[in-house]
Amino acid sequence: MKVLRLLAFGWYFQFKAISRSPFEGLFQIIWPLFFATVAFLMFRVGTDPKTLLYASLGAAVMGMWSATSTTASGAMQRERWHGTLEALVASPPHFSLILLPITLAMSTIGIYCLVATLLFGRFVFGIDLTVEHKVAFGVSIVGTVLSFGALGFLFAVSFVRFRAAWALGNLFEYPVWLIGGFLVPLVLLPDWVRPISWVLAPTWGMNAIRESALGGTPWPDLALCLALGVAYVSLGVLALDRVLGAARKRATLSLT
Amino acid sequence: MTAVRIFAVGGLMSYRALFYWLTPMIYIPSLVVAPIFQILLMAYIGRSAGLASDEFYVVGNAIQYAAVPCLFAMMYLVGGEKYQNTLGAILVSPAARLPLFFGRAVPVVLNGAFVAAFSLLVGSLILGVEIPAESIPALALVIIVAAFSCTGLGLINAALALRVREAAVLSNVLFGFLLIFTGANVPLSDLPDWMQTVSQWIPFTHAIEAAREVVDGASASSVLDLVGTELLLGVAYLAAGYLLLRFFENQGRRHATLERS
Numbered sequence: 001m002k003v004l005r006l007l008a009f010g011w012y013f014q015f016k017a018i019s020r021s022p023f024e025g026l027f028q029i030i031w032p033l034f035f036a037t038v039a040f041l042m043f044r045v046g047t048d049p050k051t052l053l054y055a056s057l058g059a060a061v062m063g064m065w066s067a068t069s070t071t072a073s074g075a076m077q078r079e080r081w082h083g084t085l086e087a088l089v090a091s092p093p094h095f096s097l098i099l100l101p102i103t104l105a106m107s108t109i110g111i112y113c114l115v116a117t118l119l120f121g122r123f124v125f126g127i128d129l130t131v132e133h134k135v136a137f138g139v140s141i142v143g144t145v146l147s148f149g150a151l152g153f154l155f156a157v158s159f160v161r162f163r164a165a166w167a168l169g170n171l172f173e174y175p176v177w178l179i180g181g182f183l184v185p186l187v188l189l190p191d192w193v194r195p196i197s198w199v200l201a202p203t204w205g206m207n208a209i210r211e212s213a214l215g216g217t218p219w220p221d222l223a224l225c226l227a228l229g230v231a232y233v234s235l236g237v238l239a240l241d242r243v244l245g246a247a248r249k250r251a252t253l254s255l256t
Numbered sequence: 257m258t259a260v261r262i263f264a265v266g267g268l269m270s271y272r273a274l275f276y277w278l279t280p281m282i283y284i285p286s287l288v289v290a291p292i293f294q295i296l297l298m299a300y301i302g303r304s305a306g307l308a309s310d311e312f313y314v315v316g317n318a319i320q321y322a323a324v325p326c327l328f329a330m331m332y333l334v335g336g337e338k339y340q341n342t343l344g345a346i347l348v349s350p351a352a353r354l355p356l357f358f359g360r361a362v363p364v365v366l367n368g369a370f371v372a373a374f375s376l377l378v379g380s381l382i383l384g385v386e387i388p389a390e391s392i393p394a395l396a397l398v399i400i401v402a403a404f405s406c407t408g409l410g411l412i413n414a415a416l417a418l419r420v421r422e423a424a425v426l427s428n429v430l431f432g433f434l435l436i437f438t439g440a441n442v443p444l445s446d447l448p449d450w451m452q453t454v455s456q457w458i459p460f461t462h463a464i465e466a467a468r469e470v471v472d473g474a475s476a477s478s479v480l481d482l483v484g485t486e487l488l489l490g491v492a493y494l495a496a497g498y499l500l501l502r503f504f505e506n507q508g509r510r511h512a513t514l515e516r517s
Contacts (some may be wrong), residue, residue: 034432043416171285
């Protein structure tokens with residue numbers, strides 16, 4: 001119960017903190033709209049309206065990933081620059097219980113992007129989104145947000161030794177859009193790419209959202225998405241212990 | 257002679273000091289690898305949509321990605337002074353402003369051209385796009401002019417960085433704007449009329465069109481009008497950026513807000 005309370009309050013506090021800058025918040029919404037616009041313009045030439053709907057859902061999830069990848073990668077760096085990393089690491093709860101809500105809050109911002117992109121597609125490009133399985137659609141979005149937050153957590157831990165962790169996170173924006181099958185069907189990609197896409201939770205999250213919207217079976221995709229999320233968190237916790245142990249031993253925790 | 261020194265030495269020193277991305281840990285992911293993935297992403301979306309050939313996306317995105325180094329570097333080179341608390345010292349100096357600001361633009365143009373050329377080369381190799389050897393000199397000219405033109409827009413961005421707190425966000429917005437309007441990913445003829453009109457007045461549109469023609473075998477002389485238009489746009493943006501810088505400098509002096517961040 002204590003753990004859940006810590007996660008919930010940590011998430012709420014971080015979500016409020018991230019939402020403080022209107023300029024940056026607005027940018028989080030606008031940035032994926034640029035790519036969504038390009039995608040809509042590109043897919044508009046097709047005659048099948050389902051293609052545009054496919055693009056609309058893909059572009060919406062692209063925004064969710066954008067909100068997570070760069071910011072989450074630099075999450076620990078950000079605490080370091082703020083001078084709060086040592087205090088957080090020294091606090092009684094395991095550091096993962098402090099870091100995970102931060103990356104979850106970042107991925108939650110992605111819901112704004114998702115809604116903004118879907119509304120943008122609806123009102124600017126006339127893409128009518130009729131969701132077949134509404135409950136499954138909502139659950140898929142929540143599951144995808146959780147798995148994005150989990151992947152962001154793994155990124156945050158993995159890139160902590162890099163001074164410019166945000167640049168590495170930024171680097172993963174396009175590849176995940178591509179390999180996750182957000183706008184490009186995976187069958188168009190080379191065979192060797194597919195196993196990589198299978199170990200990415202965004203691939204399954206995207207599938208779950210698409211299946212629930214278009215009337216398929218989203219639950220197996222959602223289960224895989226969540227299972228991968230749990231795996232990312234487990235890996236992240238293991239890596240975090242090693243990283244923190246090494247930093248304590250060498251007294252390098254606060255070094256930028 | 258002093259003006260030449262400020263232009264050349266000052267420009268280079270400022271670039272090395274203030275373009276924070278000149279470390280391999282940022283430069284390689286942001287300016288070497290990311291453009292390749294942008295090209296791949298757009299080329300595959302293009303295949304999925306059945307809109308245009310791989311060549312279309314390789315050329316368009318390679319040149320359009322020069323916007324990242326051009327916009328961000330100019331923002332850092334002028335706006336960065338504000339964050340380093342050195343802006344006041346620079347502006348109180350008697351140095352002529354033209355060489356001071358334009359000197360900073362030269363390394364930016366060269367770097368922007370390098371990023372575009374490298375992306376074009378690697379993107380072509382990965383996607384099997386053939387670029388005729390005889391078109392390389394003309395292509396190089398087009399790329400340099402494109403980088404120059406966008407650096408002009410970058411100077412406007414730099415001037416705004418004196419006023420806007422989130423200058424990096426502004427640079428990203430300009431990048432996104434160029435992604436849509438330049439015809440890098442959607443043929444200009446498929447854009448709505450008002451977008452086509454806007455596209456004629458922004459950097460890259462003419463350069464991308466010229467580069468595509470050159471890759472298709474056109475001679476340098478046949479795209480001179482496009483290159484000339486791009487160059488003129490660059491000069492106009494550079495002049496506008498310079499005037500805007502002077503305006504914000506004067507405003508900053510008058511209201512004592514030069515270093516307010």
